Amino acid sequence: MDTNLPVSTQPRVVIVGCGFGGLQLAKSLRDAPVQVVVVDRNNYHNFQPLLYQVATGALEADSIAYPIRKIFAGQKNFFYRMADVQRVDTASNTIHTSVGDIHYDYLVLATGSLTNFFGIESLEKNAMQIKSIPNALNLRSFIFQNFEKALLTADPDEKQALLNIVVVGGGPTGVEISGSLAEMRKHVLPKDYPELDLSKMQIILVEAGTELLGPMSVKSQQNAKRYMDELGVQVRLNTHIKGYENCRAYYSETEFIPTENLIWAAGVNGAEVPGFPAEAIARNKRINVNRCNQVVGYANVFAIGDVANMVTGEMPRGLPMLAPVAQQQAEHLADTIQRLLKGQTPADFTYKNKGVMAIVSRNKAVVDLPKGVHFSGFFGWLTWLFVHLMTLVGFRNKVVAFVDWAFSYFSSDQALRLIIRPFSRRDVKDDQGKKKAEHNTSTPQYNPTPPAIQTPA
Structure with a gap:
């Protein structure tokens, strides 16, 4: 006991x-x-808002995590059990x-x-997610492994599926990882993979609602959509992903997007x-x-x-x-x-809204403050960086994150493209660390011909 x-x-x-x-x-x-x-x-606290940067190689995992015991060192009434x-x-x-x-x-x-996979079994089995540090590291390895595979295959359909990345969910997480992937496609991947025709790489952001960033202001929604267009991210609104198996993300009974990389950020x-x-x-x-x-x-x-x-x-x-x-x-x-x-009556809790923000890419972010105050662009980006930097736990993490961001900004590069632990969908685990069912390899009863998908300029 x-x-x-x-x-x-x-x-x-x-x-x-x-x-x-x-x-x-x-x-x-x-x-x-x-x-x-x-x-x-876990024996660490992790800063979830920056998990997508770990997944895309902008930050290392230990930049956004801090040991629980170290945080509370010196607090005499504190005890921890893993x-x-x-x-x-x-x-x-x-x-x-x-x-x-x-x-x-x-x-x-x-x-x-x-x-929350909304009861769709094929998504729960096969989609990637970014709710934890292991999730983010697995996603990073998986994406770069697929680029390596794309170099080796002569099958154009297989190559296209390996290059396509589908992000499901137009909230802050979906928008932020889509923007980060677009930046990587523009600045990083051409240096690493000059043999690949990256003009064919498609980043597709799928949202079931009518707008991106649904809880935010109309201005933020419009700015986010404009930024996505400028980055060459295909945004598909009013679109539901109904299943995902055999490298096909189905949005109807017969229509699908060919992709080996589906990132689920659609609900919790x-x-x-x-x-x-x-x-x-x-x-x-x-x-x-x-x-x-x-x-x-x-x-x-x-x-x-x-x-x-x-x-x-x-x-x-x-x-x-x-x-x-x-x-x-x-x-x-x-x-x-x-x-x-003390035997006193507690007071009711009142939430004080201090604002909401989302980053899209370099120099592009949207910020909503109370009383209808909104700003975006470079100033919004600086605000996002400052708030998140100050919220990180530990002085070392603040310094490392700042240095990594500064290096990426001035060099247009990211140094953390390491496949340290190769990942397979057979290794995929849920949010609680329990192993999921193995990848579904049965042949679906669908039209095998994929619909035409526009390639960004």
Whole structure:
């Protein structure tokens, strides 16, 4: 029991997950009269907004990750256990993990989100994703392996499928990785692969909605679309990918885009933890909480960040799944727990919108601030760089990221095009690190003739 955690007379706050919310909460409880226990399957905190740069070779993985134990070195009330949480037993105030059971006085779920494939099995089996550092490293290896294969094949159809990259999802992640790939096609790949006709390489961004960057302002949506056009990224709006197998991304029963590289960035679900009744879970697997982040029906169990479904009058579908929401909820929850310890009534949480931004490529970004303030272009790009640089954990990571960005900007090059661990779809794992089913190699019952696809100028 308790995996050798020290016995304490102080209440134990167990935090499951060390993303933006869990990290901020543990820090905010530094001086509180509690024992803080963080449980995470990884021994590092990773900066998810920059995963796409790891995937495209702009940054190395250790530039956006920082060891959990190093972050909290010197915090005397902090303890960490590396484990998978398997189930919550609210009756005994215990979580069951892969390394043993841990008792809690207060439990905080900060597990974040998982990729949502909307029940499409072929996509879940075969598509690439970028929700974790292993995902990003696998994607980077996979893309460059396919360029190497394209050099070797004499079959024009196979070569085209190896060169085509389809990104599904027109939110910030989809837009950012599409722009980064377009920059790589223009500045980097011609130096590495002069034998390939890169004018035939197509980067296709597919979005089911009517606009890119749906939650952002109309100006940001229009600017993002214009930037994509300037970069030669084909944007297909009002288009649903219905399946993906045998290097074919189907958008109807008979029409498909030939590609070996499909990146899924189209949706997320909350990373719920088993042990709660059905009425506590929302439709997108987020956990229903009140305005104090208490899980509905439980006095000592809380959820924050992406996994928490907090409905307000202004946001009837729940607060957005953004890092600032998680961080603000964490700071508020630290105050709530200390109020509860004193027998005081906690205050309701109020989200303060500080703005949303997305980068498209060099000198191209869009920023929406409160009260309708919008700007884009070079100034937006500088703002994005500054905010993300300052948010990185650790001085070393800030310096390394700055140096890498400066080198890429002035040299129009990226040095991290290494295939260190060759990747196969048979090795693909889900967001929780569990191995997926093997690649589907059955022959689909579709028209084998692909539709005509325009090649960007």
